[in-house]
Amino acid sequence: MIKFKNVNKIWPNGNIALQDINVEISDGEFVGIIGLSGAGKTTLIKTVNKMHPISDGDLIVTMKDDKGEDVEYNVSNLSGSKLRKFKSRIGLITQEYNNVQGETVLNNVLCARLTRMPWYRKIFTIYTKEDKRIALDALYKLGILDKAYTRAGSLSGGQQQRVALARAISQEAPIIIADEPVSALDPIFAAQVMSDFEKINKEQNITILINIHHVELALKYTTRIIGVREGKVVYDGPTSKVDKNVLIQIYGENYNEEDIA
Template sequence: MSTISIQSVSKCYQNGFEALKNVNTEIHSGSFTVVLGPSGAGKSTLLRLINGLETPTTGAVRIGGEAVEEHKLRHIRSRVAMVFQQFNLVDRLSVVTNVLTGRLAQRSWVGSVLYLFRGEDMAIAQRVLARVGLTDKAWSRADKLSGGQQQRVGIARALAQQPKVILADEPVASLDPVSSEEIMTLLREICDRDGITVVVNLHQVELAKRFADRVIGMNGGRVVFDGPPAELSQQTLRTIYQREGIEDDNSLDLALAYA
């Protein structure tokens, strides 16, 4: 099982910023969870803790009962893939090499540093590339692709890891609406068909309502809402997006009017 459990986690950065304040939650295996919240609410930090890109100041993160710890990172990361807002591909490498990067944790450095991969790894890469519809772009340089295509490569890299969990940190924030739709549909389909747990940070309330099984709302480093998207009322959205020290927030009203 790959239930993610976050146990009284706090994160204080070196500059003194408290990104997370005693967060407790469980994310069930095979679910599709969307995390909403204003910028600086701690959404990214939460996701990065699960992959071990950040370490909690206090508390612990467990995946399927296993604690995310420094000396087990390679093992944990091999099962917990990450998709980024800026795609974070290696620009100069081909699409297929970027996808094969997803196999690195399974192989020792001896062959892989020479870009030699086993036939089975290549087969996996081919399958996931076909899945995201980029077979014909396999040998293009990653930076020659459009934003939407690059994000699909990002997802293919994650899939190549054959993970239990995919964490997507604002995967559509730099994409146009059509590409955003494609990417969200792809992530939802991966969750449904492969039973992979998907956790997505989003800024678009509307996408959250349509794609999520469960929405976690964050504000100021705390979980302020947790429930199915149907329960996202105007009032709960106000709680999620409220800004400290601003009583009558016109911008908030206008932003939520069409959400």
Template sequence: MIKFENVSKIYPNGHVGLKNVDLQIEQGEFVAIIGLSGAGKSTLLRCVNKMHDISSGKLTVNGVNVTQLKGKEIRRFRSKIGMIFQSFNLITRTTVLGNVLVSLVPELSWWRRLLGVYPATAKIAGLKALDNVGILDKAYTRVDQLSGGQQQRVALARTLVGDPDIILADEPVAALDPVTAKIVMDDFQRINREMNISILLNIHHVDLAVAYADRIVGIRQGEIVFDGPTSAVTQEIIDEIYQGHGSSSIKGSLEPVAAEVVVDA
């Protein structure tokens, strides 16, 4: 469980990233966080794994008071929280499997780290993670030979190999074309349902948020202005979250999703 209690985040330059946020997310939920650029979406996400420290309030993740973590405690805490970035953060000249196994380096003995030697159990776990996202056949291909969508799936497999309870995804499909974005979102949804992993995802595409997430959290100027099931999202709520900015494109995005859902059903 993730629980924000009256959490605020103020940056050194005085910018308010979060303001009096109260939010509770249960294990296994798929939550999409939407809002304008600079609204506080990434700040909210990065406070969960202590990439950002909160300024006030209390943040608890799986019973752990995040604000009290220090040193090695932070590393152990983050081992159960996967983080996926828009830029993928992959080593392009290394194989797909090599990139996946990088997340296991902190758990290796010193000599294995020095020589880059992974135990057979780690390699099996890495191959299983690649199979889970449908790119097992690319295990020994260099990352720079993959498409953008395949690279994002490598990033997802790298997260899965650590057996996380939570996956945080910061604009994971922003750089992908619509067809590839849908494939990646399919992966997120399947992993959420089959593995009961909580997924918090920042996303600019309202249509994808409504189509895939179970719950929508809308942020405006650091404050939560909407928190509810996707079925409750209306155009009026979208306009409230975005304050009318880009409303024409947002309005157009909701109708095709609804039609697609009916066809798929």
């Protein structure tokens, strides 16, 4: 579970990014976060892994550890090794893919296993058979197993984003936050990647928070929408309940589907 309680984020220059956020996200939800550019969408999802520390309020993340036991984290209080371990349990996907272009797809995915290695294996980058099995299985689930020994830089944008998603799966993270993961893709690849998110959400019960500009994709694939406007949550509910009036509430009276998409 991810729980925002009276969360605010104020930048050093005094600009308010988030105002009085009160949201609870349960295990296994697929949440689309929508709103105009600058509304606070990216800030909202990046507070979850403390890339953007909150200014006040409480942000509590509860997830299972390797033993299957629930552990509660007060994100604001985390630092040092505890913060690094916490971040290793949250997958992060961005529009830049973050793949090493000269490395093979498999090596890019295997990088996710580094956080689970003892120091001596990290130094020499020694992966076990189990590490490789997990990485190859992730590639198989996303339909790109045949690209395992191909250089990442030779792949299409959609395939590269699948590599990034496979890396998050191999990280065995119960939560994935995705910041505009399809904004740089053409419509066909964007839909394929969103379908991949939907698949792993359903099959592996991974909680996914996705910040997305493409409203039509958010409405097609996610199960819950959080609408953000000027740092405030103005809609939080089932995707099925989002209509034109809700979208006007999120985007304003001048909402135009072609402009937003």
